[in-house]
Amino acid sequence: xxxxxxxxxxxEAGVAPGMKLVAVNGNKFGGDILKDAVKAAKNGTQPIExxxxxxxxxxxxxxxxxxxxxxxxxxxxxxxxxRLTAIAQPKAAPIR
Numbered sequence: 001x002x003x004x005x006x007x008x009x010x011x012e013a014g015v016a017p018g019m020k021l022v023a024v025n026g027n028k029f030g031g032d033i034l035k036d037a038v039k040a041a042k043n044g045t046q047p048i049e050x051x052x053x054x055x056x057x058x059x060x061x062x063x064x065x066x067x068x069x070x071x072x073x074x075x076x077x078x079x080x081x082x083r084l085t086a087i088a089q090p091k092a093a094p095i096r
Contacts, residue, residue: 009065015052022058023051035069042068 004011021029024037025048037048047062074084 009063009067013047013050013061013063013065014059015050015061015063016054019052019054019059021050022053025049038065038069041066 003017004015021034023029024033027033027037041048044066047064050061050063052059052061076082
């Protein structure tokens with residue numbers, strides 16, 4: 001893990017920067033394994049079981065998270081300056 005959100009579910013479960021995720025729910029970590037486990041946990045009550053390696057030791061961490069996969073997105077704030085539209089505008093060709 002490069003970083004962990006302070007106060008988030010992983011942080012509260014004991015996940016810390018520097019840990020290497022090895023397995024999720026007994027399956028070798030890779031590809032969509034974590035995403036699938038988070039999706040499955042949304043409709044259940046069992047915690048997601050993480051196996052992490054840290055400082056030469058393996059640790060089992062139970063992550064009690066059932067909020068499903070979340071994807072950040074931008075939303076306009078009414079009345080706020082619209083900087084995104086200005087940034088996305090194509091630049092004018094230089095005059096030669």
